[in-house]
Amino acid sequence: MSEPVAGKFLLEILTKGMYSNPMHIYREYIQNSADSIDKAVEEGVLQPAEAEIHIFIDDKERNIVIRDNGLGIPQDIAKIKLMNVGASDKDGVTERGFRGIGRLGGLAYAEKVQFITSALGDATKTIMTCDCVRMQQLLQKSNNETSDIMETFKAISMFDEQPEDAAKHYFEVRLIGVPKESGLLDEEDAVRYFAETAPIDFDSQQFVQARKIREHFSEKGFPITCYKILRGARRKPIYKLYSRSMTTGKQERTKTKDYVRDVEFIYQEASDGKPLYIGWLAITDFSGVISDEAVQGIRFRKGNILVGNGTTFAKFFPSEGHNANRMFAGEIHVLHDELVPNSQREDFEPSAVYNEMRKTLSEWAGSINKKYRRGTSEATSALRNLTKLNEEQKELEEKIDSGAITSDEKREQIAERLEKIASSREKEEKTVRKALERGTFDNERKETVEKALSQTETATKKVTALNTKIVNAGYATKNDLPSSYSRDERKLYQRIISVIDTYFTDDPKTAEELREKIKTELSVKKK
Incomplete structure (x- = not known):
């Protein structure tokens, strides 16, 4: 009886079949770079301040280069390690990748993929070139040249060795002949993807709460590990896209800005005493759905790399899941070693610890939904309406003085409008005053609220006199x-x-x- 065979079509599954979005291959390479940098720092080969990952996207030549100055792979084991499929030596706990398949993702989106690496002390660099066009030919059902996955992988792979500076250590991925329709060559889209997904820092100049978040995480013993990712020849750093304000509203005419006034923190330990997660939540005006999908929603991160997307957390809200999540911005950094992202990093593998996280986060989501989304959103809307009604009464008074009453019908219309303004204002004023008593408005907004309430008192006192003016006006x-x-x-x-x-x-x-x-x-x- 012949031995069981891992068929060649597994290679297709491990490349194109693994990722619903071509952009995800960027995440896999960045993840590998981050792990390599960590090892280099741990072994004293690299100082943390010197670590960097460099991205080059050449739309014209259709080439992409991702290079890190991490540990690299020593020459004597480079060929074996680069030929391994699904046989990573990563521990899956301290390191982000561990399945040993992410490196293959680029084979589905290029004519050729090169892996170039050198380790400190080696005077030689190893170059592995994978012929992706040849791979597609061998994966045709009618092609019988190869039968199993390793035979096929060997058939498309070539190795070369060239002289290198022994002081250098790096790993470089080159995607050559990337199809434009893949979207991978659109640098702005790629940078936006990195900004959402990669283990990078906040831009402190744009996001004033960044320092507070970093300090809190560090004080709790869980500093956020960030890597310097640079783009293009100008080596421009990429940051997360959080800023001091967020655009809200679904339609262009109703869009407004909510300011991030503060951040709230959450920390939870598992029943086994191990840290479960730590996170932060942006405290805004909560006036509507956040328009920018790059920061919309509470997001999961493991090793500071995004897990899922901006909608993954929605299921943790007891009700109104997606609608509720879109009004919040923040991050949950998962800490427990038994919380493992699935192979496509779209969510976490099922486990007892995951169920525990889901229970505690669902309770928290319900509380913030009640406290902030409903409470603050209602109060903010009432404050905005109160200001608008006061302005509307002022405009109405100006119209009366300038001769707006042109008939008894017009007189009646104006009187009715004033009555509606007064009635609506009374309702909105009650909402604002209750919110003020509950402490819904932070100190920064109290001055604005008190000013609006003072204007409301003045406007309310004028109603009787205005009614008299309307009745007596010729x-x-x-x-x-x-x-x-x-x-x-x-x-x-x-x-x-x-x-x-x-x-x-x-x-x-x-x-x-x-x-x-x-x-x-x-x-x-x-x-």
């Missing part, structure tokens, strides 16, 4: 016509304006324009 049309018009003609004109005001009740602007047109036409009485 028609503004009284002086519209020259003195040459008779009394009956003036009465007819007043009736016409009254009909216009009634017909255009919902469109006062058009009513006013028609009145002005008629006034102009009648400004000189024709014989």
